[in-house]
Amino acid sequence: MNQSPDVVIVGAGIAGGSLATVLSRAGLDVVLLEKTAEHKDVVRGEWMAPWGVKEAGELGLLDLYMGAGAHRISRHVPYSEFMSSAEAEAQTVMLQGALGEEPLCLGHPRCCNLLNEEAADSGSIFIREIRKLKVNPGKPPSVEFVADGEPQTLTPRWVVGADGRNGVVAKQIGTTLTHDEEHHLFSGMLVEDAHEWPEDLQVIASEGDVNVLAFPQGEGKVRIYLGWPSEDRTRLVGPDGPKRFLESWQIDCVPRASVIAGATPISPCIAYPNHDSWVDHPVREGVVLIGDAAGRNDPIIGQGLSITHRDVRLVRDAFLGNDTWNTSMFDAYVDERKERMARLRITARLTTLRESAFGPEGYSLRHDIHERIAQTPDLAAPFAAAFVGPENLPAEVFAPEFTEQIVGSDIWGPQP
Numbered sequence: 001m002n003q004s005p006d007v008v009i010v011g012a013g014i015a016g017g018s019l020a021t022v023l024s025r026a027g028l029d030v031v032l033l034e035k036t037a038e039h040k041d042v043v044r045g046e047w048m049a050p051w052g053v054k055e056a057g058e059l060g061l062l063d064l065y066m067g068a069g070a071h072r073i074s075r076h077v078p079y080s081e082f083m084s085s086a087e088a089e090a091q092t093v094m095l096q097g098a099l100g101e102e103p104l105c106l107g108h109p110r111c112c113n114l115l116n117e118e119a120a121d122s123g124s125i126f127i128r129e130i131r132k133l134k135v136n137p138g139k140p141p142s143v144e145f146v147a148d149g150e151p152q153t154l155t156p157r158w159v160v161g162a163d164g165r166n167g168v169v170a171k172q173i174g175t176t177l178t179h180d181e182e183h184h185l186f187s188g189m190l191v192e193d194a195h196e197w198p199e200d201l202q203v204i205a206s207e208g209d210v211n212v213l214a215f216p217q218g219e220g221k222v223r224i225y226l227g228w229p230s231e232d233r234t235r236l237v238g239p240d241g242p243k244r245f246l247e248s249w250q251i252d253c254v255p256r257a258s259v260i261a262g263a264t265p266i267s268p269c270i271a272y273p274n275h276d277s278w279v280d281h282p283v284r285e286g287v288v289l290i291g292d293a294a295g296r297n298d299p300i301i302g303q304g305l306s307i308t309h310r311d312v313r314l315v316r317d318a319f320l321g322n323d324t325w326n327t328s329m330f331d332a333y334v335d336e337r338k339e340r341m342a343r344l345r346i347t348a349r350l351t352t353l354r355e356s357a358f359g360p361e362g363y364s365l366r367h368d369i370h371e372r373i374a375q376t377p378d379l380a381a382p383f384a385a386a387f388v389g390p391e392n393l394p395a396e397v398f399a400p401e402f403t404e405q406i407v408g409s410d411i412w413g414p415q416p
Helices: 014-025 050-058 062-067 085-089 108-121 241-247 257-261 304-320 327-355 359-375 377-388 400-407
Strands: 007-010 030-033 075-077 125-127 131-136 142-147 150-154 158-161 177-179 185-192 201-207 210-218 221-228 277-279 287-289
Touching (some): 007 014, 014 030, 014 108, 030 108, 050 304, 201 327, 210 257, 241 257, 304 327, 327 359, 327 377, 359 377, 359 400, 377 400
Parallel strands (some): 007 030, 075 201, 158 287
Antiparallel strands (some): 131 142, 185 221
16 A cells, blocks of 8 residues: 555545545545444435435446435425425425436445445555544645554545544544534434335425424335424433334324334434534645535435535545645635535524424424415525525525525524
C-alpha cells in the first residue's frame, strides 16, 4: 500500500464508499478506512429522493444500484386525519415529476457493501476494523490508525471525513457542532410479509400522537418509520418495542395501515431524536467533511442519501478539477451546501410542525396548517424541496414572510 496516496477516506458507509468508487474510477489512489467488521442496519438511510437519484446518475452509480435490486416508487399519497382517504387519494403525487426520476429504495447495509465492493474493484485499498484513529490536518495531513494490531501512518494529499453523525474526524480537526432542540422522537424498522401493501406507493401520515411513514422495498418488504412525542421516551424500549411499533400503525386515516400493523419485523427499531445539526465549516487544511459528518438534516424528510450524493459529486469535482489542492477548491461546495442545508432545515421544520406537533395544541396547529394549505395550495411550495431539491425552488418560498403564512407565526418560535 502506498503510504502517501492521493486521498484517504475515513468511513466506508454510503458517503465514503461512493466517493471512493468515483475517485478510483477517475484514476486517483484511494485508501478507504472503516472501523466496523460489518455494516449493520441503522434503521434509516434507505430512501433517495428524485433529486438525489439524479445525483446518483451523474456520479455513474444509478446503474449499480438498479443492478443490485433497488426498488422505485411512483406514487405518494398524503393521507391525513383531516381528510377522507378519497380526498387524500385525489391529491396523489406522481413522483417522477419534472426531474424525470422516481425515488429509489435500497437496504442500507446492502448499499454500503455494494459500494465497498465497487470501490475495491475500481482500485481503492479497503481496510476494515481500524482502531485508534487520529486525523491530523496540515500540509500534508496525516492519518494514524491501528489495523491487524499494527500501527500505521498515512500522509495523503487530502483526507475526507465520511464517518457519519457519531464520527470522530469532525472533532479531531476542530470543527464545532451545533444542533437545534429535539422536536420529537423517531424510529425506523424493516418489515416483511406486507404483500398487500402496493409496491409503488409511499405514504406519510399523522393521526393522534403518531406520525407514520412507509417506503416499500419490493417483495413484500417495507421500511416503516414512526414519530412520536418526546415525553413518551420509553415507547419502544425493551423486547416488545417492535410489537408496540406495529401497534402504532393501527390508525384509521391510512386505508391499508392494517397490512403494516400485521407485518413481520426483520430489523431492530432504535429511537433517536429528530433535529438538525451542522458544523461551523466542513473544511480544514488537508481535510474535508461530507455526508452526516458535515452536519445532517432532520431525518423527518429523509434527505440523507440525497444530501450525501450531492456532497460526493461536488467534492469529486473539486478533486478532479484542480491540479493544485488547497482549501479554496472547496469554496463552491461549502457555499452550495450551506444554502442547501439552510433551505432543507426550513422544509424539515415546516414538516415537523405539519406532521409531528403533538398534544392538544399540536393537533390544533396541524389542523390549521392543513386548512391554510387547502385554501391556498401555493403555500405547499417549500415542502416540494424534499422531492425536487431545494435549489429548484425560488428563494422567496423559504423566506419568513412566506413560511409564517403556513404556520401562522414564526416557524422557529415556541411551538407544541
